[in-house]
Amino acid sequence: xxxxxxxxxxxxxxxxxxxxxxxxxxxVSVTYSWSTEHALATIMGVYVVGVYSGxxxxxxxxxxxxxxxxxxxxxxxPLAQKGEAYKALKYATFYSFIGSLFGxxxxxxxxxxxxxxxxxxxxxxxxxxxxxxxxxxxxxxxKIFTKGLISAAIGxxxxxxxxxSVLGIPRLTFGIYGLQTGINIVPVLIGLFxxxxxxxxxxxxxxxxxxxNIAKTKVPIREMFRYFFRxxxxxxxxxxxxxxxxxxxxxxxxxxxxxAKRIKKDTPVPFGEGQIEGIVASESANNACIxxxxxxxxxLAVPGDAVTAIILSVFYVHGLQPGPMFIKSNPHMFYAIxxxxxxxxxxxxxxxxxxxxxxxxxxxxxxxILMPVIIVLCIVAAFAYNxxxxxxxxMFLFGITGFIMRRRNYPAAxxxxxxxxxxxxxxxxxxxxxxxxxEERFFVALFGRPITIILTFLIIFVVxxxxxxxxxxxxxxx
Amino acid sequence: xxxxxxxxxxxxxxxxxxFISSLLLLAYSVFNHYNNKNIIWKTSPYLFPVMISIIVFFxxxxxxxxxxxxxxxxxxxxxxxxxxxxxxxxxLSTVVYYNMMGFTGFVIATILFLSILFFYFGERRIxxxxxxxxxxxxGIYVLFSIFLKVMLT
Numbered sequence: 123x124x125x126x127x128x129x130x131x132x133x134x135x136x137x138x139x140x141x142x143x144x145x146x147x148x149x150v151s152v153t154y155s156w157s158t159e160h161a162l163a164t165i166m167g168v169y170v171v172g173v174y175s176g177x178x179x180x181x182x183x184x185x186x187x188x189x190x191x192x193x194x195x196x197x198x199x200p201l202a203q204k205g206e207a208y209k210a211l212k213y214a215t216f217y218s219f220i221g222s223l224f225g226x227x228x229x230x231x232x233x234x235x236x237x238x239x240x241x242x243x244x245x246x247x248x249x250x251x252x253x254x255x256x257x258x259x260x261x262x263x264x265k266i267f268t269k270g271l272i273s274a275a276i277g278x279x280x281x282x283x284x285x286x287s288v289l290g291i292p293r294l295t296f297g298i299y300g301l302q303t304g305i306n307i308v309p310v311l312i313g314l315f316x317x318x319x320x321x322x323x324x325x326x327x328x329x330x331x332x333x334x335n336i337a338k339t340k341v342p343i344r345e346m347f348r349y350f351f352r353x354x355x356x357x358x359x360x361x362x363x364x365x366x367x368x369x370x371x372x373x374x375x376x377x378x379x380x381x382a383k384r385i386k387k388d389t390p391v392p393f394g395e396g397q398i399e400g401i402v403a404s405e406s407a408n409n410a411c412i413x414x415x416x417x418x419x420x421x422l423a424v425p426g427d428a429v430t431a432i433i434l435s436v437f438y439v440h441g442l443q444p445g446p447m448f449i450k451s452n453p454h455m456f457y458a459i460x461x462x463x464x465x466x467x468x469x470x471x472x473x474x475x476x477x478x479x480x481x482x483x484x485x486x487x488x489x490x491i492l493m494p495v496i497i498v499l500c501i502v503a504a505f506a507y508n509x510x511x512x513x514x515x516x517m518f519l520f521g522i523t524g525f526i527m528r529r530r531n532y533p534a535a536x537x538x539x540x541x542x543x544x545x546x547x548x549x550x551x552x553x554x555x556x557x558x559x560x561e562e563r564f565f566v567a568l569f570g571r572p573i574t575i576i577l578t579f580l581i582i583f584v585v586x587x588x589x590x591x592x593x594x595x596x597x598x599x600x
Numbered sequence: 601x602x603x604x605x606x607x608x609x610x611x612x613x614x615x616x617x618x619f620i621s622s623l624l625l626l627a628y629s630v631f632n633h634y635n636n637k638n639i640i641w642k643t644s645p646y647l648f649p650v651m652i653s654i655i656v657f658f659x660x661x662x663x664x665x666x667x668x669x670x671x672x673x674x675x676x677x678x679x680x681x682x683x684x685x686x687x688x689x690x691x692l693s694t695v696v697y698y699n700m701m702g703f704t705g706f707v708i709a710t711i712l713f714l715s716i717l718f719f720y721f722g723e724r725r726i727x728x729x730x731x732x733x734x735x736x737x738x739g740i741y742v743l744f745s746i747f748l749k750v751m752l753t
Contacts, residue, residue, distance in 0.1 A: 268662045272618060275656045279625070279649070286645035291636060293645050294628075324690050324721075327683045490721035491728075494714050495736050497694055502740055506750040514698060522691070529682075530610065548648040555642045 123160045124462050127167020128469035132477060134168065135175030135187045142172035142188055142429055158440040159458040165436065166462030169429050171470045173371060173409055174218035177401075178478055181210045185315045185496075189307065189542060190371025190408035192315075192535050193379045197393065197400030204396055212341050213398055214405045215474030217353050221406040222467035224357035225364065225413020230460055233417050233449065246554035246568055250577035252543040255373040256536060257584045267588040269532045277537035280305050281544020288549060300512035307541055309504040309517035314534045316500040317521025320493045322528055349399060353406040356381065360407030364414020371408040372539055378407030409470075413463065420448055420456060611667030618660035626653035686721075693717060706745075706752040710737035 135142055176187030181198030194214065201210040243251075256274040283294045284304025295301040356378040363374035382403035383393050391397045419430040437443070442452060449456045504517035524534055554568060561567035569578060629646035633639060641647055697713035704712075714733035723729055744750040 266666065268659055268666060272656065272659050272663065275652055275659065278652050282645075282649055282652075288643065289639065289645055291639075291645050293632075293649070321687055321690060325682050325684070325687045327686065488723075490723050491718060491732060493721065494717035495732075497690070497717075498710055498714065498736065498740060501694070501698060502744055502750070502752065505752075506744055509751050518694065518698070525687075530614065548645075551648060551651075552643055555647070559642050 123163040124167040124465045125469060127164035127169075127462075128171040128466055128473060129167075131168040131170065131172030131466075132175045132473050135172035135178070142169060142176075158436070158442065158455065161436055161440070162433070162455070162458050163462040163465075165433060166459060167466045167469065169433075170222050170409070170412060170463055170466030171473060173412060174215070174222075174405070174470050174474060175478075177214040177218065177405055178211065181214060181401075182207055183319070183492075183496075185319055186311075188371070189311060189538060190375055190411070191404075192372060192538060193375040193404035193408075194401055195315075196379070196404075196535075197395070197397050200394070201396035201398075201401070206396070209341055210396075210398075210401055211478045212475070213346070213349075213401050215471060215478055216346055217349070217402045218405045218409040218474065219467055219471040220350070220353050221357050221360060221409030222412060222463065222470060224354065224406070225361050225410040226460060226463040226467065227413070228361045228410070229413040229416050229420075229463070233421055243573065244554065244571065245550040245557065247571070247573050247577060249547050249550040249554060250574060250581065252373075252547045252550075254577055254581050254584065255376060255543065256540055257581055266531065269530075270536050273527065273532045273534065274536035274540040277540025278544045278547070280310070280537070281541045282548065287545065288552060300510070300515075304545075305516060305541070306507060306513060307538070308507040309513040310520045310541055311538060312500050312504050313517040313520030313522075314524035314527075314538060316496060316503075317517065318524025318528060318534070320496055320500075321521065321525040323489060323493060325525070325529075349402040352382070352385065352399070353402050356403045356406040357410035360410030361414035363407070364411035365417050370415065370542070371411045372542055374411040374414075375404040375408040376535075376539065378403040416459065416463075420459070609667045609671045611663055611670060613667075615660045615664035615667055618656055618663065622653045622656035622660060625649055625656070629653065689720060690717070693720075701753050707737045707741050710740070 131142065173188060173190055176191030177194045177198065178187065180186040180191040180194040181202050184195050184199040186192045186195055198210045198214065201207065257271070279294070281304075283301050285291070285295075285302055286293050292302060359378045359381060360371075360374040363377060364370070379393075379400055382399045386393075386397075386399055389397055389399070393400050415430045416433075419433065437455075442448075442455060500517060500521070501514055504514045505511065507513060527534055527537075558564050558567035563570075569575065629649040633641070633644050633646040633650075639645075693713065693716060697709055700712070701709040703709075711733045714736060715729050718729045718732065741752060745752045
């Protein structure tokens with residue numbers, strides 16, 4: 123059953139617009155009549171391999187198959203453009219495998235202690251963590267920090283559209299019925315990365331040139347393991363971020379990428395131009411996040427990300443109750459998930475090494491053939507998510523917005539991250555302010571805790587270190 | 601590439617747009633907050649939009665500053681060769697395709713859309729156009745409509 127899920131995840135994750143969340147949601151209804159163990163095993167296969175296979179399209183055609191593969195495009199696609207697509211895919215496969223194994227090992231060993239740390243995070247800490255993620259992303263992508271922050275701010279505004287989750291009041295809907303349920307991330311993702319990429323290629327007249335060939339390049343095993351010990355650090359980041367409910371793969375991969383940039387300052391190949399460590403960081407972290415996201419889901423009944431939220435519904439459909447006593451009262455279910463994840467990781471490695479480059483043969487098709495097909499896929503995929511034509515309209519609008527943003531050097535990645543995190547930020551901020559307002563000393567209640575202080579300093583550090591004058595000063599010091 | 605001097609700096613124009621947008625967002629949030637009775641600021645759904653509008657306000661000033669510095673240092677700019685006509689044709693044909701689906705059904709609309717765009721983008725092998733447009737349309741229909749139960753027209 124894991125193999126069936128893995129095969130499905132391989133194709134679904136690789137095709138932009140077909141999300142792992144959508145596949146998992148469909149599987150909930152398909153597997154309703156199956157035994158719980160079989161249902162969970164299939165879903166784990168889809169989940170583990172689907173998160174990885176988003177990297178295939180990210181590397182080959184600069185369109186991430188999933189939000190957590192956005193960072194992989196930064197270095198994966200430039201490498202592919204240099205004729206090293208096969209090498210990039212190999213590294214992505216291997217370190218996704220390492221990340222998955224690490225995440226599931228962490229699940230098995232640290233479920234209890236990690237949950238205790240996560241319980242100490244207050245709403246303000248979640249809010250600041252999201253701000254830290256956005257400021258980091260704004261500084262990592264794009265040439266001008268201000269433009270990165272503006273992109274994030276636009277994303278936050280987009281995330282606020284719809285019915286407010288706390289008071290049920292419509293916000294920024296302007297009477298448009300389709301906006302009442304908010305702007306879903308999937309059509310935005312498809313538009314910003316799918317349709318806008320097509321428009322960029324068309325605008326630059328790159329249709330006549332043949333697309334990159336995937337030349338099979340041998341990567342020695344010693345070379346492959348060169349990044350192993352640093353990948354364990356990135357896996358740790360991914361696992362810890364995965365534990366925090368509602369945060370998920372995208373921020374894990376961004377934080378890991380930021381760390382990679384910080385650790386490896388003087389690289390022969392700069393980050394963003396095909397640096398292998400960028401792919402290693404992103405893929406290790408986003409796959410390690412899977413194991414981490416399962417920890418709060420199983421122990422606290424709080425999903426770590428969208429897919430685990432859907433997996434939670436599988437439990438309820440089958441009459442099970444996740445929570446603090448789950449592992450003790452249903453150990454065989456816990457081991458079914460654990461085993462499904464580990465087996466899924468092995469299939470990730472095998473399918474990725476043998477099938478990944480073959481799926482990537484889509485890149486050898488000339489762009490004048492590929493681009494119209496991608497437009498059709500974008501439209502169908504945007505519609506498929508919710509069976510709403512309005513989502514196709516949104517995808518189209520965001521596609522044009524993405525095209526204009528890219529032409530004007532506004533990075534799209536901060537916007538995507540802001541849309542994903544905006545709802546969580548809003549509700550946590552208001553919760554934090556409400557809680558602090560009942561205390562005598564408002565600012566101490568808001569910022570007085572050690573975790574909060576550390577996060578605040580990290581944000582200030584990121585913002586200050588991106589001030590142009592200070593940046594020049596730091597460069598001169600070196 | 602042709603070189604020319606820009607009359608207006610794009611960053612300055614964008615900063616003005618964001619400046620105005622931030623004020624509009626602020627006005628919208630404050631107006632709607634006070635329009636809804638019995639809501640206090642600490643639980644107001646408009647608290648976060650107010651914060652964002654203030655942040656965008658300052659960011660627009662920063663962008664304006666960047667634009668001014670660029671304008672002072674500005675030399676000759678390289679004119680980029682952008683195929684606006686191709687972009688317009690792509691956007692327009694996508695809009696027509698999307699609207700046509702309701703009348704002709706997904707498969708026929710997609711075959712026509714793909715055939716036209718393949719030809720427009722430079723593919724001249726008619727047999728390939730026919731095979732690819734028919735094959736892709738049918739393949740996508742089978743995959744999404746039959747296997748994934750998506751209700752395509």
